[in-house]
Amino acid sequence: MNIPYTVEERPDTGLANGRLGIWLFLASEVMLFGALFSTYIILRTGSVEWPHGELNVALGAVNTIILITSSVTMVMAWASLKLHNWGRHRLYLIATFLLAGVFLVNKYFEYADHFARGEGPAHSTFLAIYFTLTGLHGIHILGGMVVMLYFIGPGAKMWKSNPDQFANRIEYTGLYWHFVDLVWIFLFPVLYLL
Amino acid sequence: MHSAPPIRKYIFIGAALLVFTGITVAANQLHFAVPLAVTVALIIAIMKGSMVAAVFMHLSDEKKWIYGALLLTVAFFIVLMTIPLFTVMDTIGTPIHHPPAAEQPRH
Numbered sequence: 001m002n003i004p005y006t007v008e009e010r011p012d013t014g015l016a017n018g019r020l021g022i023w024l025f026l027a028s029e030v031m032l033f034g035a036l037f038s039t040y041i042i043l044r045t046g047s048v049e050w051p052h053g054e055l056n057v058a059l060g061a062v063n064t065i066i067l068i069t070s071s072v073t074m075v076m077a078w079a080s081l082k083l084h085n086w087g088r089h090r091l092y093l094i095a096t097f098l099l100a101g102v103f104l105v106n107k108y109f110e111y112a113d114h115f116a117r118g119e120g121p122a123h124s125t126f127l128a129i130y131f132t133l134t135g136l137h138g139i140h141i142l143g144g145m146v147v148m149l150y151f152i153g154p155g156a157k158m159w160k161s162n163p164d165q166f167a168n169r170i171e172y173t174g175l176y177w178h179f180v181d182l183v184w185i186f187l188f189p190v191l192y193l194l
Numbered sequence: 195m196h197s198a199p200p201i202r203k204y205i206f207i208g209a210a211l212l213v214f215t216g217i218t219v220a221a222n223q224l225h226f227a228v229p230l231a232v233t234v235a236l237i238i239a240i241m242k243g244s245m246v247a248a249v250f251m252h253l254s255d256e257k258k259w260i261y262g263a264l265l266l267t268v269a270f271f272i273v274l275m276t277i278p279l280f281t282v283m284d285t286i287g288t289p290i291h292h293p294p295a296a297e298q299p300r301h
Contacts, residue, residue: 013259023260027267034274041278057219064215072208075250079199178250185242188215189235193222 007164022172026179029140033183036136040129040190051126054119056110060192063106064184070099071181074174081167086159090152093170096177097148100141107138130191137187140180147173207249214242 005017013020044050077092114120114127121131151170158166218238226234248254253264 014257015259020259020263023263027263030267030271031274034271038274038277041275042281045278046281057222061215061219065212068208068211068215071211071246071250072204075199075204076201079201079204082199175251178246181250182243182246185211185246186239189218189222189239193218193235194228194232 007162007168016168018168018172022175026175029179033133033136036129036133037186037190040133043125043129047125051124054126055130055192056113057192059106059110060188063103064188066099066103066106067181067184070096070103071178073099074177078167078170078174081159081163081170084163089170090156093148093152097145097152100145100148104138104141104145107134133187133191137180137183140183144173144177144180147176203249207245211242211245214238 003017007016009015010017073092073095077089077096080086080088080092111131119127121128151173155169156166158169218235221234221238222231225231253260
């Protein structure tokens with residue numbers, strides 16, 4: 001059975017189904033993270049004092065740079081497909097995957113440092129919301145890496161059979177990845193700096 | 195829809211995002227008062243987020259269905275962000291203090 005409108009646009013929406021689907025998914029993600037940001041505001045405004053300087057700003061800034069760079073390599077991976085440059089696409093997609101891995105390794109060291117000092121989620125309200133927000137974000141990073149790994153590996157063969165659909169899939173993966181970057185852009189100042 | 199990807203634009207936006215990250219960290223070193231620090235950090239974050247959404251996510255050139263879905267999301271997101279206000283306005287469980295009644299004249 002062929003799934004319709006994977007490449008061509010539906011006459012009623014003017015969109016390929018995948019594009020509308022990923023945006024609706026991202027809309028639900030906005031509400032998920034929005035609920036947690038709202039929780040952060042409630043906890044922070046309701047607390048008598050709020051810790052400042054508990055997190056490693058340098059490591060947080062490095063991770064911000066890593067995610068922004070990965071967003072650039074992700075969009076370049078898609079742009080390379082549009083320019084029919086398969087080699088460049090592979091290079092950029094693998095670079096994005098590796099940068100995501102480095103982000104998680106940094107996060108691991110950050111978490112390990114906290115736990116070594118006995119600062120788990122139960123230690124304080126701040127650390128509870130910190131681990132919840134960054135943990136959920138980290139799971140999203142991991143999810144993105146799984147999808148990228150699929151397109152680096154077995155999913156790549158679609159380029160030969162249906163290049164337009166493959167390019168669309170990479171674009172949707174990119175939309176998800178940029179959203180994950182966008183969430184971190186807000187998480188970094190909110191948790192590390194303020 | 196996106197026939198010729200604007201490669202230079204992507205690189206420029208990437209560089210601008212890195213510069214804004216530097217500005218965010220530098221502004222933090224100035225130790226502003228909390229309200230000003232929150233304002234500065236959020237303004238920069240909103241600018242960065244807008245650049246990612248508009249350019250990397252191609253939102254500056256999308257179809258009306260996407261804008262419609264996102265408009266609805268923004269409306270509900272604003273509702274979510276205003277929910278904390280109800281915790282401030284909520285007076286359930288708070289003791290109500292009446293002004294002391296004026297002493298009645300004794301007869």
